[in-house]
Amino acid sequence: MSDVLDRMDDDTAIRNEARSKLKIIDCDIHPSLRSREDLFPFLEKRWQEHLKTYGGHIRSPFTSTTPYPRIAPLISRRDAWPPTGGPPGSDLTFMQKQHLDPYNVEFGLLQVLDLSIFSQVNLELGTALQYAINEWQYEAFQRPDPRLRASIIVGQDDPQAGVKEIERCAALGRHAQVNISPRANEPLGRRKYWPIYEAAQAANLPLGIHVGGYGGHAPTASGWPSYYNEEHHSNAQSVAAQLSSLVIEGVPERFPRLKFVFIEGGFGWVPAITWRMDQHFERFRSEVPHLRRKPSEYVKQSFWFTTQPMEEPETAEHLRQVIEWIGIDRLLFSSDYPHWDFDDPRYAFRTPLSEAERLKIFNTNARAVYRFD
Amino acid sequence: MVRYVAAKASDVPAGGNKVVSVGGREIVIFHANGEFFALLNRCPHEGAPLSHAVCVAHLHSSEPGEFRRSRVGELLRCPWHGWEFDMRTGQSYCDPSRLKVRAYPVTVARGDGLVEGPFVAETFPVTVEDSYVLIDV
Numbered sequence: 072m073s074d075v076l077d078r079m080d081d082d083t084a085i086r087n088e089a090r091s092k093l094k095i096i097d098c099d100i101h102p103s104l105r106s107r108e109d110l111f112p113f114l115e116k117r118w119q120e121h122l123k124t125y126g127g128h129i130r131s132p133f134t135s136t137t138p139y140p141r142i143a144p145l146i147s148r149r150d151a152w153p154p155t156g157g158p159p160g161s162d163l164t165f166m167q168k169q170h171l172d173p174y175n176v177e178f179g180l181l182q183v184l185d186l187s188i189f190s191q192v193n194l195e196l197g198t199a200l201q202y203a204i205n206e207w208q209y210e211a212f213q214r215p216d217p218r219l220r221a222s223i224i225v226g227q228d229d230p231q232a233g234v235k236e237i238e239r240c241a242a243l244g245r246h247a248q249v250n251i252s253p254r255a256n257e258p259l260g261r262r263k264y265w266p267i268y269e270a271a272q273a274a275n276l277p278l279g280i281h282v283g284g285y286g287g288h289a290p291t292a293s294g295w296p297s298y299y300n301e302e303h304h305s306n307a308q309s310v311a312a313q314l315s316s317l318v319i320e321g322v323p324e325r326f327p328r329l330k331f332v333f334i335e336g337g338f339g340w341v342p343a344i345t346w347r348m349d350q351h352f353e354r355f356r357s358e359v360p361h362l363r364r365k366p367s368e369y370v371k372q373s374f375w376f377t378t379q380p381m382e383e384p385e386t387a388e389h390l391r392q393v394i395e396w397i398g399i400d401r402l403l404f405s406s407d408y409p410h411w412d413f414d415d416p417r418y419a420f421r422t423p424l425s426e427a428e429r430l431k432i433f434n435t436n437a438r439a440v441y442r443f444d
Numbered sequence: 445m446v447r448y449v450a451a452k453a454s455d456v457p458a459g460g461n462k463v464v465s466v467g468g469r470e471i472v473i474f475h476a477n478g479e480f481f482a483l484l485n486r487c488p489h490e491g492a493p494l495s496h497a498v499c500v501a502h503l504h505s506s507e508p509g510e511f512r513r514s515r516v517g518e519l520l521r522c523p524w525h526g527w528e529f530d531m532r533t534g535q536s537y538c539d540p541s542r543l544k545v546r547a548y549p550v551t552v553a554r555g556d557g558l559v560e561g562p563f564v565a566e567t568f569p570v571t572v573e574d575s576y577v578l579i580d581v
Contacts, residue, residue, distance in 0.1 A: 142526045149523035150496040413524055415490040 093430055094177035095416055096437035098377045099281070099334050099405035100170070100219065102212050103145075103160035104185045109211065113203035121196060129190040130256070131285030138285060139299045143411040151409030159409035163212060170408045171218060174416055177434065178443055179219045180247060180405075181208050182281045182334065188226050189252030190284045197226035201236055209245050220247035220441070222279055227251040227264055234270040241274035247441050248279045253309045253336070254286035260313075260320025268322055272329040277375075277440055280313065281334040282306040310336030311344050314374065318348060321361040323373035330440055332375045335407060339382040342396040345370050371398065375440055377405035378432065379414040387421040399428055403437040445580045453552055453575040456480065459517060463495045467581040471548060474499065474531050476517040481531045482579045484546035487522045488536070494545065496523035499531070520545075549580040 104110065111119050132138045143149055145158050151169065153162035160166065171179060183204050191197035201224050208221035223240045225233035233251075240246045249271040257263060259280070271278045283306075289295045290305040292312070310333045317323065317331065348366035352359070362369075376397065384390055394402065407413050416433065424432070438444065448466045456462045456475040463472050463485055472485040472495045485494050497520040501513040519537070520529045528537040534547035556572040 143523075148492070148496075149498070150493055411524060411526065413490075415492075418490040 092175060093433055094175050095404060095433050096441075096443070097170075097174075097176050097179045097406050097408070097416075098279075098332065098403045098437055099182050099379060099407050100166075100179040101160045101184060101408065101410060102163075102166075102181050102208060102219075103158045104207070105157040105161045107186070110200070110203040110207055112210075113206040114199055118196060118199040118203075127186050127188075127196070127200075128192045129187045129285075130192050130287040131187075131190060139302045141299060141411070146411055147409050148411055148413055163215060166408070167216065170406070171216070174406075176218060178247075178437070178441070180279070180437075180441070181212060181219055181221050182250065182279070183208055183222070183224055184281075184283055187284055188224055189228075189255070190286060191226055194226070194229040194232065197229060198232040198236070201226055201232075202239075205236065205240055205246065213245065222246060222248050222250040223276070224250050225267060227255045227259075227267060230264060230266045234266050237267070237270040237274055237276070241270075241276065246276070248277045248332070249274070250279045250281060252284040252286065253280050253282055253313045253333075254284040254288065254290070256286050258313065258316035258320075260316035260318070260322055262320075265322070265325070268326045268329055272326045275328075275442070277330040277332050279332045279334055280310070280336075282310060282336050306335060307337045307340050311340050314341075314370070315344060315348055315366075318366045318369045319359055319362070321359070323369040324362060324364075327372065329373065330375065331373055332377065332403065332440060334377045334405060335379060336376070337380060337382060338376040338378065338397055338402065339384075339393055341370070341376060341401075342393065371401075375401050375403055375436070377403045378419065379405040379407045380412045381414050381419045383421070389422075390420070391422040391424075394422070399431055400436055402432050403440065404433045447551075447578050447580050449558060449576050450482070450579045451577045453480070453577055456577065459499060461495050463493075464579075466579055469581065471579060471581075473550070473577055473579070474520075476531060480550045480552060480577050482548040482550045482577075483520075483529075483531070483534055484548075486545070487524065487527065487529075488543050488545055489522065489525060489527055492522050492524040494520055494522065494529075497521055497529075498523070500528070502537075551578045552576065553578055 107122055147159035151159035153165040155162050186200055188197055188200045188204060191200060204224050212219045213221045223237055223246045225236055227233060237249055290302055291308060296302045345367045352366050382390055382393060404416060450464045450466050451462055451473055456473050458475050461472050461474045463470060470485040471482050474481045476499060483494060487494055499517045500519050500521050501516040502519050504512045518531045520531055529545050534545035536543035552575055555574045555576060558576060
């Protein structure tokens with residue numbers, strides 16, 4: 072079949088192109104369960120039966136689909152369905168062939184969205200699931216391919232259980248970061264979540280916050296939007312609101328060694344909200360006396376942002392200005408493989424970057440944050 | 445410009461596509477509404493393979509609440525970011541003044557007119573009985 076031959080030619084071309092290029096650290100790769108049964112080796116019988124009988128129960132409208140229709144089945148690239156069957160992201164061999172090998176991925180940070188465990192309402196089930204998912208990521212992906220690094224998923228609305236899980240995983244020393252949701256029940260700066268930050272800092276692990284979930288609230292500050300087109304922007308708004316919550320409530324003041332990585336929330340909004348926080352800080356300083364420095368200084372101290380979905384201004388060079396305003400050291404490349412809004416590292420940046428700048432964004436910034444040496 | 449025999453017409457199913465390698469380029473041939481169209485198999489945005497695109501209709505709206513479909517199956521929706529392109533011209537519906545997929549002229553001819561002619565068949569022998577898709581590259 073010439074179809075098959077042609078696809079192999081294409082793969083070879085990509086591989087050749089990549090060989091001469093720098094190695095990439097991809098801060099957002101989504102592995103997927105083939106089915107919930109994949110978790111059963113890590114779940115007690117009681118929770119296996121519960122999942123079979125009741126399924127998950129998350130704090131959002133609808134139980135078996137997303138609250139908003141997506142552009143593509145399972146929010147995935149249409150060319151990312153493994154030939155072996157199963158959903159995109161579930162077949163490690165195919166992921167290696169389609170993504171890790173041709174793009175020269177040195178490390179890939181795993182972000183698990185299955186079962187939305189950040190939003191599980193039944194906290195005991197959430198605790199069992201977070202353990203199972205944290206073990207499954209390691210056994211199914213990181214152990215067979217050590218380029219892939221698991222995250223400690225934590226259902227943040229049971230902070231006590233979250234702390235135990237962070238401590239358990241940290242003692243094993245396998246996971247690269249702690250993950251919580253930007254759509255928790257309360258803004259992330261609230262004291263209730265501080266034990267999680269304390270445990271992450273004590274474990275020397277960054278705290279990744281990947282967009283998604285609903286947390287029981289409308290996804291925008293003005294309510295429930297009508298279209299996916301509208302709702303998709305709310306990823307950026309949610310993350311922006313969490314940045315100001317964390318900074319203004321004093322989290323980076325209290326946990327100065329904890330590194331926050333906002334994942335998939337974009338970054339074009341970062342300069343504007345930082346300027347605004349500084350302006351308000353000058354005026355209302357007496358309201359927040361626990362802040363000893365300007366908000367922008369905490370942002371520069373404690374926060375990093377992944378690049379996907381890439382900002383695409385009408386004039387490409389404006390992207391460069393935004394990057395300079397944020398600081399080239401704050402950006403970490405991410406592809407979001409295998410999701411539909413995947414960024415191809417060869418084409419995503421439409422503004423010229425020097426080789427030294429590319430090295431930072433595609434590799435050394437993340438290497439330092441995640442301590443990959 | 446060289447005219448290549450790119451595929452047997454019967455190998456490109458109606459509503460489907462076939463990827464061929466012609467003159468060193470990966471080209472995708474679509475078959476929609478009885479016609480064949482050939483495009484570079486690469487989205488000009490971030491390089492996704494257009495052979496995985498969904499073939500959709502052009503959906504117009506003159507005002508909110510009104511809609512009309514036309515040219516059913518002749519628009520490509522990129523398998524990654526969903527950008528839409530006209531199969532006939534390669535023109536983008538996202539940003540038509542700046543973006544275009546490379547489109548190639550296509551003709552369909554019977555084999556008996558080709559076996560003698562100055563055509564280049566890259567991968568298979570041409571027989572008199574079949575019809576073929578020819579692409580000018």
